[in-house]
Amino acid sequence: MVNPAAAENNFEAKLKAAYLVNIAKFTTWVDAPESIHLCIFSQATIIDEVRKLNGFSDEQLRAIEVIEDPVNLQQCHMLYLDAATFDPSQSNLIQQAHGGLLTISDMRDALKNDVAIQFFVRNLKLRFAINRAVISNSEYKISSKLLRLSKQME
Amino acid sequence: MSSVIVSVSGIGGKCVKVIMNRSGRVQAIDGLMIRAFLLCWLAWMVAVAKADETSMDDLLSLSLEELLNYEVSAPTKGTTRLADAPGSVSVITYDQIRNSGANTIPELLRQIPGVHVRWNPMVQSIEIRSFGSNPFTSRVLLLIDGIPYNSWNKGGFPQHPGFDFFNLENVKHLEVIRGPGSALYGENALNGVINIVTLTGEEYRQTRFALLAGDRDTLSASVSHGSLLGEAGSLFISARTERTQLPTAFWEGKEASGEDFFIKAIYQNLQLSYYRRQDDFDGFSELIVPPDFSFSSTTEVAQKINIITASYEHTADNQAWSVKANASYADRDGTHCGGCHAVSQNEAFNGTIDHGYQKFFNAQLGWHALENHDLTMGIESRRVSSGDSFDQVIEAHIDGAVDSFTKSAVFVQDRMTLNEDKTQLVAGVRYDAQTSPSLFDAEWFPRIAVVHKALDDLTLRAGWSSAARYPSFTELYQNIRFFGAQSPAGQFAFPPTHFQPNPDLMLEKVDSLEVGLEYRFNERYQGKIDLFYNQVTDPIVLTYGAGVIGFENHPNDATIKGLEVEFRAKPSLALDAYVNWSYQNNTQQGNALDSNGMPIEFTYAPKHKINMGLQYQITDNLKTMAELSWRDRSRAPQFWSDIVFGDGLPHDVASNTLLNVRLRYRLPFELSGTHRPLTLNVYVKNMFDEKHTETLTGVDGSALGREFFVGFDYEWSH
Structure with a gap:
């Protein structure tokens, strides 16, 4: 069959990458890092767009450093887990996450699996939900604005 | 003045x-x-x-609240890159549908290059690279989620007499293949394929109520809902009721109404859907007949369509292979095309007539484990039936007439990747076995195409394919009065027009050569050029004799040469625009004439077609859209010239320009936070007040001119 998916562009991936930047902007880590280390696996469907974030900074964000295929999660402030390419072995990563690691995923049951922020699509618009139990025990603080927007979407 | x-x-x-x-x-x-x-x-x-910047930079400059307003339009998303498909493919995305000035699928399709949509006059005729239209059949294959939706009775679209065959609220995107598609889809995919891809509950995840009212006594209300079902399921459901009048002068004052219902449930890899559509509108009652004669027609034209479909998809964990299977049953119970004109001829036409069913099964295996090859193999089986009342429909016995047939097919396609992924070679063939009973012989439909990425932003395409259309039951066997009037003695005063079937019709075939290129100026601007050369063999034409409308394979072949140019732009996040121009030149080969002494007329196939569209986000809550569609003049059937103009000379229907404008405003009523759930839509259609002839027949088929519509949408998430 002619597969229109082959002709698709990557706007959804761009949106997700832009959301990751905004989440970084509205999160503060207790160790106040010089740059935010955004970790992602290289087979993720949004990898091309996330790579473009490497070095990005503005007045609200010092800098983003993209780390691909991290071997040690201690170096990560944010970890993105991609639903389409998720490997069950990566589940361990969520369990092993340290208190300062903000996990984000577009998996449907992400929140139930202790991911901090879940992306989902509603009316073909990208939305996010926040796992308040996870963030209450974390070493980062998510702004009230992000929490409010999340609540509106739930 | x-x-x-x-x-x-x-x-x-x-x-x-x-x-x-x-x-x-x-x-x-x-x-x-x-x-x-x-x-x-x-x-x-x-x-x-x-003023170009990359889209990523644009997105990064936006606030999170602004980002929340963007639609992902999965899976074809945003401005689609068309070049990667090995043919002339257009996709109308979810965003483009929701932001269009169109309320129906045909209105949307009109904006695609090479596509011509008009009223003929009872139904909308949708043609792609047409070499002449025939109101009783279609040369375009219509699919819903990959399942054939063409009328199994007459081969044409099923909206006869329906006036709006599928609710746009259900549609995620539309895919249009311009050019033959028989190598994958078999018969009917002669000039093109239209696939309506529907939403899932997971993608929708909201409830929306929509109301539309306006000219032609139009009133429409619909409700749509999408939600998740448990851990691995989703549900989409919609219902609509509508009433209006058809948009040509002949139908003014006659009510058309319809209801439809669609439900789609997904659990893990299994998908089930059910679609129900019913149409009902006033019949012909005011045609002029001699004094003391009565025009006898049905007073109600109606149909009911049911389609139930099950689909299964699975991909191996290691991505080495995938399977997909579809099974579908559809039936239609409705007034017959000819019967609605001539109820006096046969009592049975006064009521609805069972017009049969379609059983469809398709399964395909994708094999992705071979390096540089992506192999697809499939089987398909389809049974079509003209229905239980076939004898009534054909009226007179025709030797060898069959009311149903079964056809099986196998197909294989390989997409080879060459030259360090810069070149893709697509080769495929489909074999359609002889039908059972043996109405049609076995056929081969080959295809070969190459897509070469010459530069990062330049893609070249070339392809050759072959396709065929099988004559419909209507063309083969429908033997019926088209128009009847009775004298007081109860006799037919004149049976001037009478469908004369032709059980000896052969398949009409096309061999198509296409070349094309796409150039991306940057992520925001892309242009596309397609050239095609179609060689048509044994074209089926309408013949208009003395009191008879017949069907026959014209003794001449034909060539259709054309060019389509598209340019799409998204110069800023607030602005989307496109322009496209299509040119085609139809010529016949040979000087032979049909049985009524006519060459091929190439009716309603304009040489030039231009479309333009613009969407502009004026403020966060106010958006405007404009769509312009211009059609060159085109040839009308000479037969009708004699009746309409009394001269029997060739006449054209005039060129016309349709400009539709829409304004969308989210009213300042907030459900929670910044979300505005209530939207006002104002439509002005046919702004230039064109009253051109859509179709030349014995009744007034002119457009009604400028129209206004107002709609409200209320949506809430859950």
Whole structure:
């Protein structure tokens, strides 16, 4: 069959990458890092767009450093887990996450699996939900604005 | 009458002069205006192209609240890159549908290059690279989620007498293949394929209530809902009721109403859907007949369609292979096309008639484990039936007539990746076995195509394929009066038009050669050019004799040569625009004439077609859209000239320009936080007040002119 998916562009991936930047902007880590280390696996469907974030900074964000295929999660402030390419072995990563690691995923049951922020699509618009139990025990603080927007979407 | 000249301004200066009379109606539209408008548009496109930045940069400059307003339009998303498909494929995305000035699928399709949509006059005719239209059949295959939806009775679209065959609220995107598609889809995919892809509950995840009212006594209400079901399921459901009048002068004052219902449930890899559509509208009752004669027609034209489909998809964990299977049952119970004109001829036509069913099964295996090869193999089986009342429909016995057949097919396609992924070679063939009973012989439909990425932003395509259309039951066997009037004695005063079937019809075939290129100026601007050369063999034409409308394979073959140019732009996050132009030249090969002494007429196939569209987000809550569609004049059937003009000479239907404008405003009523759930939509259709002839027949098939509609949407998430 002619597969229109082959002709698709990557706007959804761009949106997700832009959301990751905004989440970084509205999160503060207790160790106040010089740059935010955004970790992602290289087979993720949004990898091309996330790579473009490497070095990005503005007045609200010092800098983003993209780390691909991290071997040690201690170096990560944010970890993105991609639903389409998720490997069950990566589940361990969520369990092993340290208190300062903000996990984000577009998996449907992400929140139930202790991911901090879940992306989902509603009316073909990208939305996010926040796992308040996870963030209450974390070493980062998510702004009230992000929490409010999340609540509106739930 | 005095006139005023109104300058229509585009960005960058005044571009177009429109001559209007004092009442505000457009008085003069000429080709120069269209050309000027086009040139102006292109000039503006070039100007704004200089302001390019990458889309990612744009998104990063937005606030999170602004980002929340963008739609992902999965899976075809945003401005689609068409070049990667090995043919002339257009996709109308979810965003484009929701932001369009169109309320129906045919209105949307009109904006695609090479596509021509008109009323003929009872139904909308949708043609792609057409070499002549036939109201009783279609040369375009219509699919819903990959399942054939063409009328199994007459081979044409099922909206006879339906006036809006699928609710746009259900649609995620539309895919249109311009050119033959038989190598994958089999018969009927002669000139193109239209696939309606529906939403899932997971993608929708909201409830929306929509109301539309306006001219032609139009009133429509629909509700749609999408939600998740447990851990691995989703549900989409919609229902609509509507009433209106068909948009040509002949139908003014006659009510058309319809209801439809669609449900789609997904659990893990299994998908089930059910679609129900029913139409009902006033029949013919006011045709002029001699004094003391009565025109006998059905007073109600109706149909009910049911389609139930099950689909299964699975991909191996290691991605080495995938399977997909579809099974579908559909039936239609409705008034027959000919019967609705001539109820007096047969009592059975007064009620609805069972018009049969379609059983469809398709399974395909994708094998992805071979390096540089992506192999697809499939089988398909389809049974179509003209229905239990076949004997009534054909009226007279025809030797060898069959009311149903079964056809099986196998197909294989390999997509080879060569030259370090820069080149893709697609080769495929489909074999359709002889039908059972043996109505049609076995056929082979080959296809070969190559897509080469010459530069990062330049993609070249070339392809050759072969396709065929099988004659429909209507063309083969329908033997019925088209028009009847009775004298007081109860006799037919004149049976002037009478469908004369032709059980000896052969398949009409096309061999198509296509070349094309796509160039991405950057992520925001892309252009596309397609050229095609179609060789048509044994074209089936309508023949108009003395009191008889017949069908036959014309003794001449035909060539259709054409060019389609598209340009799409998204110069800023607030602005989307496109322009496309199609040209085609139809010529017959040979000087033979059909049985009524006519060459191939190539009816309703305009040489030039131009479309333009613009969407502009004025403020966060206010958006405007404009869509312009211009069609060159085209040839009308000479038969009707004698009746309408009394001269029997060839006549054209005039060129026409349709401009539709929509304004969308999210009303300042907040459900929670910043979300505005209530939207006001104002539509002005046919702004230039064109009253052109859509189809030349013995009744008034002219357009009704400018129309206004107002709608409200209320949506809430859950």
